Amino acid sequence: MPNKELQVAVIIPTHNRRGTVERAVASVLAQTRPAREVIVVDDGSTDGTAEALEQEFGRRIRVLRQEHRGVSAARNVGIAASSAALIGLLDSDDIWLPAKLARQVAFLSEGNWHICQTEESWIRNGKRVNPGFKHAKPSGWILEPSLTMCLISPSCVLFRRSLWQECGPFDVSLPACEDFDLWLRVAGRYPVGLLPNVLVEKYGGHADQLSRRIIGLDLYRIYALKKTVDEATLAPADHRLARTALHDRVRLYAQGCLKRGKPEEAARVWELLGA
Known part of the structure; x- marks a missing residue:
């Protein structure tokens, strides 16, 4: 065995x-x-x-x-x-x-x-x-x-x-x-x-x-990254990396929303980031 x-x-x-x-x-x-x-x-x-x-x-x-x-x-x-x-x-x-x-x-x-x-x-x-x-x-x-x-x-x-x-x-x-x-x-x-x-x-x-x-996979990736940023046990350097990755993905997602004529969704995701 x-x-x-x-x-x-x-x-x-x-x-x-x-x-x-x-x-x-x-x-x-x-x-x-x-x-x-x-x-x-x-x-x-x-x-x-x-x-x-x-x-x-x-x-x-x-x-x-x-x-x-x-x-x-x-x-x-x-x-x-x-x-x-x-x-x-x-x-x-x-x-x-x-x-x-x-x-x-x-x-x-x-x-x-x-x-x-x-x-x-x-x-x-x-x-x-x-x-x-x-x-x-x-x-x-x-x-x-x-x-x-x-x-x-x-x-x-x-x-x-x-x-x-x-x-x-x-x-x-x-x-x-x-x-x-x-x-x-x-x-x-x-x-x-x-x-x-x-x-x-x-x-x-x-x-x-x-x-x-599933439509909106990028949005769920943003949610996952936000949870990672909020993770209290991350080392300081890892936390900075996670925040940068979250910011970049939110920016790209918001730009896409604006191109598709969805300014409310762009504003909502920026608010999720706290920016």
């Missing part, structure tokens, strides 16, 4: 993705190093997701059902229901390669990381694409580059429960950029390790992706 301190709970939130969540779950069950817990949180699906999972996988996984409350609430519920010392997240449209857990758990343990992630391959509309240079994942203290772009991928991450207890949960008030918000809190307190191996296949291009359905 694996060391209890290195046992993993895998949390998979899903909403009306019966066609892909079975593939995601199968990729976890095919790991060369088994997870202790595999928990799927069915976030109010109406396509028979829960029934299909229970029929296909039985007691090898736990399926929790809730009313449709969004991905943040689903992840929070799944993590709260788990008990393993390490937590891995997997989006229901992505998959893990078979050695993902074995290699990542070893990497986290040997480096004494509180959180680490792997590299990933991107598949868009069925075709493999190369991530742009700006999406390159850094390692170590990554708060500064993370202020302008989300650089931690949920399906690639593994973290200790102690980190979650300090930095979590996901903010259920954010319909998007909830991961950006959490990772900023994490990056201000802990270095983030990077296992430089592609161990996740990330699928995109489908119509139900949050990034395609």
Whole structure:
């Protein structure tokens, strides 16, 4: 049996993705190093997701059902229901390669990381694409580059429960950029390790992706940055960096509002900044 301190709970939130969540779950069950817990949180699906999972996988996984409350609430519920010392997240449209857990758990343990992630391959509309240079994942203290772009991928991450207890949960008030918000809190307190191996296949291009359905993603990024600026535990230098990033993003957002003839929205976001 694996060391209890290195046992993993895998949390998979899903909403009306019966066609892909079975593939995601199968990729976890095919790991060369088994997870202790595999928990799927069915976030109010109406396509028979829960029934299909229970029929296909039985007691090898736990399926929790809730009313449709969004991905943040689903992840929070799944993590709260788990008990393993390490937590891995997997989006229901992505998959893990078979050695993902074995290699990542070893990497986290040997480096004494509180959180680490792997590299990933991107598949868009069925075709493999190369991530742009700006999406390159850094390692170590990554708060500064993370202020302008989300650089931690949920399906690639593994973290200790102690980190979650300090930095979590996901903010259920954010319909998007909830991961950006959490990772900023994490990056201000802990270095983030990077296992430089592609161990996740990330699928995109489908119509139900949050990034395609949510209008105003820039505004939610501003909310996340504002929370980071208000974070009392940031070091003074990190606080200055966060304030500068928030100011720059607000300025760009307000300029866009003015160009689109929305001066009230521009004024509102400047007021949020306190300028």
